[in-house]
Amino acid sequence: MSMDRKSLVLELKASLYTAKKEILVNLRYPLWVVFWAIMPIFWLAPFIFQGHALVGGRFSESFGELAGSTDFITFAIIGSSLYAYVMSALWGMGLSLRREQWGGTLEMLLISPCNKFSILFGKALSDSILTSFYAIVQFVLASLLFGASIRVENMFFAVLIVVLMVLALYGIGFLLSGVILMYKEPGALLNFIDTLIYTICPVNYPLRTLILLLGGVGYYVTMVSIVFPLTPALEAVRTLLLPSFNPYLSIAVAVSYLIAATVVFLMVGMLLFNLVEKKIRRKGGIEAY
């Protein structure tokens, strides 16, 4: 019994140390940290300017019919801030092992005596910390630049929902990192997944718009969108923070789904990562290129 506890403590330490190493490495590129904190404003701003051009102000009646709230700007700011975690799961977690492979350090990691998931969780933890910093900076900056109106009293619960979403996203990140190790050419795939998620998830526009515009097809697209943890998280967080928001998914349904998704995605992600890693070992493809 004490042996199990001892090895569990060691695994935890390996995770924490990996997280510390990743954060230290990131901080050695201060320009990158500034870049990732500020860049998303450049992606958000065109949507806000387009909104102004089409609507002539910051409130849209038509938007209100779909989302409850007419404030499309605060809607988009919340979407953009949560989207930072998706970017991190794809480009951070998804690429992290490929980066080790490029650098030649992957083999050393995988032959070390600690559980590889301790390493992956460590990377996920460091990613979460850094991304949370980026998300907060973005939220504050965007609110200052464009104005945002939120129910601050619900912030604590909103953060809890974000934590659930992050756990579920990292299951997807584990799976992706295995797939990328296998197929080695990640850029096109990640770009595509990134754009697809941005299109079908309610980052800048309410879910109901898909059905309005695409009819029956829109309904199925909405269902696919809901499977991805970002969508229920956005619905729940906006319910909490955005005044008058009328969600497609109730907060109870969204939170229940997120809890289930967290468990399922983590388990599936880890299982599939194991399978992929075994396949690579059999093929002899751990080395770079």
Place this chain on the structure above:
Amino acid sequence: MQDYSIITKGLRKTYRKEEGGFLFKKRSRETIVALDNVDLSIGRGELFGLLGPNGAGKTTLVKILSTLIIPDAGTALVNGYDVLKEPRRVRASIGVVSSGERSLYWKLTARENLEYFARLYKVPDDVAGRRIRELLSLMELEDRADELVEKYSSGMRQKLAIARAMLHDPEILLLDEPTLGLDPGFSKSIRSFIKEELNRKQGKTILLTTHYMEEADQMCDRVAFINKGRIVAVDAPDRLKNMIGKNEVLKIVVSSLEDSVLSAIGSLSFLEDYGVADAGEDGGKVVRMYMKDVDAHVQEIVGFFSKAGCRILSLSVEKPTLEDVFIKLTGEALGD
């Protein structure tokens, strides 16, 4: 006056390595001298070897001659053209083969690679078609000419790289460690091809860089030793080996060698010279001892090492090699 294909005078190249320097951390700067005052003259039709260990400056020299690096000082003329003033004429005169197989497009077939580079080298279409067929045949790649290069072995890729270098029938070939990483069978066939076909039959001027002593010894008309960016000696292989004199070489491999034993070797009066190099990863040492008559002294030498507690793993008598000359001149081995 002899006609030279390649002339360098006072060539110098340094690299600056900088590290650190963020906020209050001190920035460290290291200067690495890759080439130090290199003077070389390579005659037309000569097969010239440049022999030195890894990091000696061989690749830097080849890249300067092929206009891929600008030297810090000195001049280089290739086929009569200055590498700095007329780089395009230089490039039209040379074919370059580098070590490593990543200079070809892996997602193109061999034929597509050759067609592409033939165009870049201004080879007229009718000539290109014929030359590509000839080169594929010469390199024994015709049967697989329409397969993607990513499916080729290292040896096949290197052969294709040589074919690519020959497309525009250049007078001068710069071969930078062309057999590095290849298996012995392929290496042998490529060396034979370079010497017999390219140099003897086609009369090409070849600069061959290598850290394989046998390669330089067997193939080259003249060899230059390069170490830490400097040319240490230049001559025909036989004349270089004569620097050892009429000595024989006793090669002993021992399991280990203490510093005290190493210094005691020097006290053996019959020794003309000696050199020590690592035998491999297991910590063993190769001791090469140069003397007039090995038979007369072998027992004394065996006794010396046994008394010193060094286990002798092997013992052989050899003729001096280029490596012996290299070690004598530089105190360093050529490497693996």
Place this chain on the structure above:
Amino acid sequence: MSLRDELRVVATVLKKELVLYFRYPVWVLFDALMPLLWVLSLVIYGRALVGSPYSANLARLTNTGDYVSFTIVGMIVSSFAYSTLWGMSYALRGEQWSGTLESTFLAPCNRFSILLGKAFSSMLTTAAWVALQITLVSIVFGLNINVLNLPAALLFFLIALPSFLGIGFSLAGVVLDFKEHNAFVNFLSSLLGLLLPISYPLSILPSVLRFFSYLLPPTYAIEGMRSILIMNSSLSELTNLVIPLVFFDCFWILVGVTVFVREERRVLKKGTLGYY
């Protein structure tokens, strides 16, 4: 090397780039689908905001309320602009990654012939996906552009093209030395996405940002193409856009060639041409 030889080099590089491109069918598929997703997301957003394909406020600002057509023209021009701006630098970086840059630069041809071949191949593939995009959007959402004005629009684009190529040369030169290519392009494309009037008119931007927009050749290209294809303007009515473009053409070609030549020399001095 004669002009004819150099043109052959351009054609050879273009052909090679296309052959290599299509040898990665998964990438080709993604490249074809991505522009469709971008358009879809802009159309969905527009519909969420105004509830119909027509925006009265946009009509007030620009003489057209059809935001789908308005945005599509912006996206088409910006796609071509981007393909020229970073097509060359991406291709060079790709050659550095695969190890083939040095063997390419060993050839006795003009570097700019190689760069132009890469730029044109990037533009050709963009043209294919843009054509697909326009076709699908026309069928699904309807498009109000005057196809009879396409020749004039193409001519206008050709007037703008040299400035794009000049900027592309500069970026290609910078990327040879400054190896952090992806970060650089991400930053630039994000900045351009904000400053260019792709999905909104320039009048919406704060004046500080508008000032910078007017320094960018693609801004004039987008405004000009929209005027021709949607507002039915003729070239002679667009001298306020053509004159700045001609100036930018001369400026950027000069700057681009100078920067590339200087950066190439710097990299050859450092000895890092082939380094990834």
